[in-house]
Amino acid sequence: MTYARRTNHLKAEGAYEVLARAQALEAKGREIIHLEIGQPDFDTFANISLEGVRAIAAGKTRYTPPAGMPAFRALIAEDAGQRRGVSIHPEQVAVSPGGKPNIFFPTLALVEPGDEVIYPNPGFPTYEAMIGVAGGVPVPVPLSETNNFSFDLAVFDKLINERTKLIIINSPSNPTGGVMPKADLEHIAAAAQRYDAWVLSDEIYARIVYDGEAAPSIYALPGMAERTIIMDGFSKTYAMTGWRLGYGIMPAELARRIGLLLTHSVGSTAEFIQYAGMEAISGPQDQVDVVVAEYQRRRDVIVAGLNSLPGVTCQKPQGAFYVFPNIKALGKSSSEVANWLLDEAGVALLPGSSFGEYGEGYLRLSYANSVENIQLAIERMAAILG
Numbered sequence: 001m002t003y004a005r006r007t008n009h010l011k012a013e014g015a016y017e018v019l020a021r022a023q024a025l026e027a028k029g030r031e032i033i034h035l036e037i038g039q040p041d042f043d044t045f046a047n048i049s050l051e052g053v054r055a056i057a058a059g060k061t062r063y064t065p066p067a068g069m070p071a072f073r074a075l076i077a078e079d080a081g082q083r084r085g086v087s088i089h090p091e092q093v094a095v096s097p098g099g100k101p102n103i104f105f106p107t108l109a110l111v112e113p114g115d116e117v118i119y120p121n122p123g124f125p126t127y128e129a130m131i132g133v134a135g136g137v138p139v140p141v142p143l144s145e146t147n148n149f150s151f152d153l154a155v156f157d158k159l160i161n162e163r164t165k166l167i168i169i170n171s172p173s174n175p176t177g178g179v180m181p182k183a184d185l186e187h188i189a190a191a192a193q194r195y196d197a198w199v200l201s202d203e204i205y206a207r208i209v210y211d212g213e214a215a216p217s218i219y220a221l222p223g224m225a226e227r228t229i230i231m232d233g234f235s236k237t238y239a240m241t242g243w244r245l246g247y248g249i250m251p252a253e254l255a256r257r258i259g260l261l262l263t264h265s266v267g268s269t270a271e272f273i274q275y276a277g278m279e280a281i282s283g284p285q286d287q288v289d290v291v292v293a294e295y296q297r298r299r300d301v302i303v304a305g306l307n308s309l310p311g312v313t314c315q316k317p318q319g320a321f322y323v324f325p326n327i328k329a330l331g332k333s334s335s336e337v338a339n340w341l342l343d344e345a346g347v348a349l350l351p352g353s354s355f356g357e358y359g360e361g362y363l364r365l366s367y368a369n370s371v372e373n374i375q376l377a378i379e380r381m382a383a384i385l386g
Contacts, residue, residue, distance in 0.1 A: 006132065006133050006135070007133070009128075009129070009132040010129055010132070010133075011125075011129075013125050013126075013354075014125070014350050014351065014354025014355075015036050015037055015038065015350060015354070018036045018338070018342070018348055018349070018350055019034070019036055019037055019348070021342065021348075022034060022036065022342060022348040025342070025343075025346070030346055031346055032342070032346050032347075032348050033346060033347050033348065033369070033373050033376060033377045033380070034348050034369065035347060035348060035349045035365040035366050035367070035369060035374075035377060036348040036349050036350050036365075036366065037366060037368075038174060038321070038322065038366050038368065039235070039236075039239075039241040039366075039368060040236065040239040040241070040291070040321075040368050041368045041369055041370070042239045042291055043239060044238060044239050044240050044243070045238055045239065045280070045283075045287050047279055047283045047284065048238055048240065048276050048279050048280045048283065049276070051275055051276050051278075051279035051283075052243070052272050052273065052275065052276035052279075054275075055271070055272035055275035055276065056272045060271045060272045060275055061270070061271055061272055062271055063267065063268055063271070064268045064269065064271050064274065065259075065268065066259050066260075066262040066263040066266075066267065066268050067093070067094045067095060067255065067258070067259035067262060068093065068094065068095025068247070068268075068269060068274060069095075069271070069274050070090065071278070072095060072274045072277060072278055073090040073091075073093040073095065074090040075278055075281050075282060076090075076093050076095070076247055076249075076281065077089055077090045077092065077093050077249075079281045080093075080230070080232065080249055083206075083207075084217045084219060084220045085220055086219065086220050086225065088249055089252065091252045091255060091256075092249050092250060092251065092252050092255050093247055093248070093249055093255065094247060094248045094250070094255045094258040094259055094262065095245075095246075095247045095269050095274065095277075096246050096247060096248065096262060096266070096269060097244040097245070097246075097266055097269045097270070097273075098233065098235070098244040098245065098246050099202075099204055099231050099232070099233035099235065099246030099247075100126055100246070101246070101261075101262065101265070101266065102229070102231045102233075102246055102247060102248030102258070103126055103127070103130055103200065103202065103231055104126075104130045104133070105248075105258045105261040105262070105265075106198075106200060106229045106248060106250065106254065106258060107130045107131065107133075107134045107136070107166065107200070108130075108133075108134050108261060109254060109257045109258060109261065110165060110166055110198055110254075111131070111134040111135070111136040111165050111166055112135070112136075112165070113134075113135030113136070114135070114136075114137060114163075115135075115136050115137065115163065115164075115165035115166070116136065116137045116139050116161070116163045116164045116165060117131045117134075117136045117137065117138060117139060117164075117165060117166045117167075117168065118139045118140075118141055118156065118159060118160060118164055118166070118167045118168065119131065119138060119139070119140060119141070119167075119168040120140075120141060120143055120151065120168065120169065120170055120173065121140035121141060121142055121143065121355070121356035121357065121358045121359070122143060122175055122176065122324075122352055122355030122356045122358055122359030122362070123140075123143075123168075123170060123173070123174075123175075123355055123356055124170060124174050124175075124202065124355070125354070125355065125356075127168050127170075128140075128356070136165070136166070137163075139159050139164070140356060140357070140358065141155055141156045141159060142155060142358040143173070143176060143178065143358065145315065145326065147184075148178045148179070148181075148315065148318065149173060149176035149177070149178030149315070149317075149324065150171075150178055150179075150180045150181060150184045151169070151180070151184060151188065153184060153187055153188075156187075156188070156191070157191070160191050160195055160197070161195065162195060164195050164197045165197060165198065166197060166198045166199070166200060167188060167191075167192055167197050167198070167199045167200070168199075168200045168202065169185075169188065169199065169200070169201050169202065169218065170201075170202040171185075171201070171202075171203070171206075171215050171216075171319070172205040172206070172208065172209060172215055172317075172318065172319025172320040173205075173319075173320060173322075174204075174205070174320055174322060175322050175324050175350070175352070175355045175359065175364040176317065176322065176324040177299075177317020177318060177319055177320045177321075177322045177323060177324065178317060178318060178319075179209060179213070179215045179318040179319045180215075180216075181216070182216045185216055185217075185218045185221060186221060188218065189218055189221045189223070189224050192224070192227060193223055193224075193227070196227075197227070198227050198228070198229065199218055199224065199227060199228045199229070200228075200229045200231065201217060201218050201219060201228055201229065201230050201231070202231045203215070203217060203230055203231065203232050204231065204232055204233055204235065204236055204246075205236055205319055205320040205321075206232065206319075207236075207237045207288060207292070208236060208237065208292055208295060208319055208320055208321060209292075209318060209319040210292070210295070210296045210299065210317075210318060210319065211296070211318070213318060215318075215319055217230065219249070225251075226251055227251075228250070229248055229249070229250040229254070230248065230249040230250070231246065231247075231248055232246065232247060232248075232249070233245060233246030233247060234246065234277055234280055236320075236321075237280075237288055238280045238288070239291070240276075240277075240280070243273050243276060243277075244269075244273070245269065245273050245274070245276070245277050295321050295367065295368075297371065298321075298367040298368075298369070298370075298371055298374060299316065299317060299321070299323070299367055300316075301367075301371050301374050301375065302314075302323055302365065302367045302374050302378070303315075303316045303317075303323060305374065305375065305377075305378030306323060306325045306365075306378070308378070308382070309378070309381055309382055309385050310385050310386060311327060311329040311330040311385060312325050312326070312327055312329075312330075312385070313325065313326045313329075314326070321366055321367050321368045322364055322365065322366055322367070323364070323365050323367065324352065324359075324362050324363070324364055325362060325363055325365070326361060326362055327361060327362060327363055328361040330385070333351070333353070333360065334351035334352045334353045334359070334360055334361060334362060334363055335351040335353055337351070337363060338350060338351040338363060340384065341380075341381060341384060344384050345377075345380035345381055345383065345384045346380060347377045347380055347381055349363050349364065349365045349366075350363065350364040350365075351363060351364075352364060365377075
């Protein structure tokens with residue numbers, strides 16, 4: 001049997017592999033602290049869940065237009081535009097089952113075989129996967145720890161060229177929690193316009209930002225709306241990972257093409273889930289603020305704890321719910337350390353190498369867990385590293 005080469009490079013996400021190992025240990029009676037999976041530990045907000053239940057009971061279980069219900073697209077356009085200080089029209093919105101289709105499909109719609117795609121490294125593994133499926137040439141740009149894990153702009157300037165079709169950015173970042181400052185976004189925007197490149201801005205964590213700050217969007221910079229795709233969704237902000245609800249914002253013609261790709265792949269996003277999404281946007285937002293404040297409290301606890309460990313240094317992330325501590329002083333690979341901590345300390349976390357070659361020498365820990373479990377994890381890690 002032979003298979004299409006476009007799938008040869010694909011591999012599982014590291015988080016799911018570590019989760020499987022951790023669950024196998026739990027099946028043997030081990031107590032494992034899970035800091036590997038990047039999903040909120042809160043339940044979906046009650047008003048959202050109830051609206052989904054009501055929609056099912058009311059028979060909202062039919063096909064919808066592939067790019068989403070018109071009322072939902074209009075609501076997303078209004079909300080996203082207000083938050084970014086720009087005007088967005090409903091025909092620029094494409095609703096999808098989860099955020100990933102609005103990473104994959106714009107790449108398929110824009111990238112020809114041989115086109116170069118710049119993406120962050122360490123970064124979300126789906127970026128490199130989708131570039132390969134589209135036949136593009138992946139061009140990783142390292143994230144600089146000395147620049148709060150924003151792009152290494154000196155390397156970026158050397159890599160961008162006339163063959164660059166797409167630039168992927170992610171702010172706040174998975175796995176680092178870094179937020180790209182406006183000056184860096186302006187630098188990238190100027191280069192994108194100079195080389196006539198598109199930008200895909202993954203803003204799924206845009207509302208999980210700390211210390212009273214905000215994550216600026218490259219979409220709002222002059223001249224960028226016509227060449228930028230925003231990927232956003234409901235999974236992180238509203239604890240709706242299992243609902244599978246995301247959206248993209250882009251020029252209307254590209255959104256039309258994404259609608260066709262949705263037509264011929266998933267068909268449409270579940271109707272009742274879109275009603276839940278409408279409630280998420282239009283309902284009270286105070287619980288989002290409560291959850292973000294709790295994440296900030298956890299962030300401060302885990303950063304202080306990690307910096308107390310021998311051979312570990314950890315920057316304070318500005319957003320998302322991940323820390324990316326530097327473990328180079330331990331003299332072991334990130335995979336060795338991650339396996340060691342799982343097997344000996346019962347702490348499940350991810351090696352930085354799961355996010356690309358420039359993630360080596362780091363670990364990723366999710367603090368979407370209780371303060372008590374975070375403190376216990378630090379105690380266990382201290383006992384092993386000591």
